[in-house]
Amino acid sequence: MSEIKSKAMAKTELAEITFDDQGLVAAIAQQHDTGEILMMAWMNAESLALTLQTGQAHYWSRSRQSLWHKGESSGQTQQLMDLRVDCDGDTILLSVDQTGVACHTGRRNCFYRAYRNGEWVEIAEVVTSPDDLYGNK
Amino acid sequence: MSEIKSKAMAKTELAEITFDDQGLVAAIAQQHDTGEILMMAWMNAESLALTLQTGQAHYWSRSRQSLWHKGESSGQTQQLMDLRVDCDGDTILLSVDQTGVACHTGRRNCFYRAYRNGEWVEIAEVVTSPDDLYGNK
Numbered sequence: 001m002s003e004i005k006s007k008a009m010a011k012t013e014l015a016e017i018t019f020d021d022q023g024l025v026a027a028i029a030q031q032h033d034t035g036e037i038l039m040m041a042w043m044n045a046e047s048l049a050l051t052l053q054t055g056q057a058h059y060w061s062r063s064r065q066s067l068w069h070k071g072e073s074s075g076q077t078q079q080l081m082d083l084r085v086d087c088d089g090d091t092i093l094l095s096v097d098q099t100g101v102a103c104h105t106g107r108r109n110c111f112y113r114a115y116r117n118g119e120w121v122e123i124a125e126v127v128t129s130p131d132d133l134y135g136n137k
Numbered sequence: 138m139s140e141i142k143s144k145a146m147a148k149t150e151l152a153e154i155t156f157d158d159q160g161l162v163a164a165i166a167q168q169h170d171t172g173e174i175l176m177m178a179w180m181n182a183e184s185l186a187l188t189l190q191t192g193q194a195h196y197w198s199r200s201r202q203s204l205w206h207k208g209e210s211s212g213q214t215q216q217l218m219d220l221r222v223d224c225d226g227d228t229i230l231l232s233v234d235q236t237g238v239a240c241h242t243g244r245r246n247c248f249y250r251a252y253r254n255g256e257w258v259e260i261a262e263v264v265t266s267p268d269d270l271y272g273n274k
Contacts, residue, residue, distance in 0.1 A: 006255060016257055034244075036234060085257070111221040113222050
């Protein structure tokens with residue numbers, strides 16, 4: 001699969017996506033070759049357009065209430081390989097090639113805690129320290 | 138990995154999950170052995186407890202505003218193999234063993250439309266017709 005870049009969606013294509021009352025749609029990022037689920041975030045129409053135009057994942061940060069080019073601070077960008085939508089249009093699946101680590105904790109993906117034998121256990125180690133990811137940038 | 142069944146989470150463990158203002162948390166279901174993303178749905182605390190108690194995925198249907206034992210109508214249940222939570226606690230990842238098909242359209246997963254060359258194209262076929270899934274039950 002090759003990287004995809006595309007013009008913004010035409011209205012008819014955009015209509016297949018069901019944005020919620022805040023103008024957002026859930027977006028799952030999956031590593032294209034291993035199937036690893038990296039993270040879940042949110043997109044608005046503008047971040048979706050930027051993702052297609054640049055070929056790199058852009059989200060909407062609900063906590064910062066701003067556009068978020070994934071990796072803008074850390075360099076850990078996500079190259080878009082394929083973009084899918086689910087049956088009822090309210091979730092997007094981004095097949096990506098993740099540079100480095102997806103999680104702000106420095107782990108490869110955000111789902112590093114598993115519920116086993118009645119407690120949460122960490123199942124993935126920090127690959128890159130957050131200081132290295134976000135320090136002096 | 139073996140099926141997990143567990144008592145409902147203790148309060149301290151449940152506190153790691155960030156339910157939204159409607160009492161819901163996003164839940165991604167992934168086929169445990171292939172990495173295929175099957176669907177994305179929502180859970181409340183009760184559906185999470187039932188999932189752990191029964192070892193089968195239960196969700197909260199936002200459209201029906203009711204508990205939803207996945208497969209209750211169609212027989213297409215999801216056996217829980219592992220349960221994970223992401224870094225900020227607002228998304229759960231269910232590693233499951235899907236019986237049959239996950240999507241109500243009869244496709245194996247819900248993400249069967251891909252945006253390629255400026256249009257949505259179907260990339261997966263119907264495996265079991267919805268009539269067979271939901272008829273006469």
